[in-house]
Amino acid sequence: MWAILLVFLGLFPAQAQSVRVVAATDLQYTLPELVRAFSAQNPGVRVELVFGSSGKLYTQLAQGLPADLFFSAEALYPRLLEERGLAEPGTLRLYALGRLALWLDRRLGLKPGLEALKDPRITRLAIANPVHAPYGRAAITLLERYGLLKRRQDAPIPNFARLPWEAIPWERLTGGVEAYWDPGPLRQGKPDFTFVYGENVSHAAQLALAGTRAGLLALSLVLQESLARSGVYWVAPPGSHLPLEQAYVVLKGRARPEVMALYRFVTSPEGLGILKRSGFLIPGE
Known part of the structure; x- marks a missing residue:
């Protein structure tokens, strides 16, 4: 499993009630903070967290991965679980709008912004794999929006060039970005340019920090x-890429008070405050 497992143990009574959460990796710092705040009010509840790409977690949940709550970076996957009868009806809820940012190694001395990607020293760009990671899809649509990628007329998917962002069959784009988009503007004046794919957005961040810059x-x-x-960053404006409408859903345990307590805490004033401080937008605000 391409996932990070964090288990909160040793802080709770031996008979603590347990809630198992699977979540997108953009929450790998935010959700533990939220859980600590929740645990301060609910000391008898132990929360286990598993992180991975939303698409892969969806596949694993559909195949029987046990969990009580699912936090996705895209509303599609919780909705599909609900449609398949694998989630508690009526519990799907938006909790945040994700923000996409271009990060650049500070040592490059570049001004933050997409124009920096044309610098000859930027020959690799780390993104999450768009086949199964919403942040990777947002990255591709952002580059397309600003003219840094252009759809190929000869892409191996009929009518691909005319599809709107939300209709692109991302799960089928297994040939790599350059089979479907022309990265000519990113390659101009450089010996080479390649995308480097992380299994999820957290892995992409590690790749950027470790080598792609x-x-x-x-x-x-x-x-x-x-x-x-170690870096500088530019935040993409709302509407400039495929929306990151992040949603969560109760998979099982609607009748369990500890599960519903965490479910409600996420969108409480304290929970929303943590999300906002972490860089998320709150739906409706």
């Missing part, structure tokens, strides 16, 4: 100390 990442990760200290 540039990445289109979740703002919630860019604001964390390791990336904030």
Whole structure:
């Protein structure tokens, strides 16, 4: 499983009630903070967190991965689980709007912005794999929106060039970005240019930090100390890419008070405050 498992143990009574959560990796710092705040009010509840790309988590949940709550970076996947009868009806709820940010290594001395990607020193760009990661899809549509990628007329999917963003069959784009988009503007004046894919947006952030020196990442990760200290960033404006409408749903346990307590806490004033401080927008605000 391409996922990170965090288990909160040793802080609770032996008979603590347990809630198992699977979540998109843009929440890997935010959700633990939210859980700590929740646990301060509910000391008898132990919360286990598993992180991975939304698409892969959806596949694993559909195949029987046990969990009580699912937090996705895209509303599509919780909705599909609900349609398949694998989620509690009526519990799907938007909790945030994700923000996409371009991160650049501070040592490059570049002004933050998409124009920086034309610099000859930027020959690799880290993104989450758009086949199954919403932030990767947002990255591709952002580059297309600003003319840095152009759809290929000869892409191996009929009518691909005329499809709107929301209708693109992302799961079928397994040939890599350059089989479907022309990266000519990103390659101009350079010996080469390639996309480097992370299994999820957190993995893409690691790749940017470790080697590519540039990445289109979740703002919630860019604001964390390791990336904030070593880089500069530009935040994509709303509407400039495929929307990151992040939703969560109760998979099972609607009758369990501990599950519903965490479910409600996420959109409480305290929970929403944590999300906003972490770089997310709140739906309706």
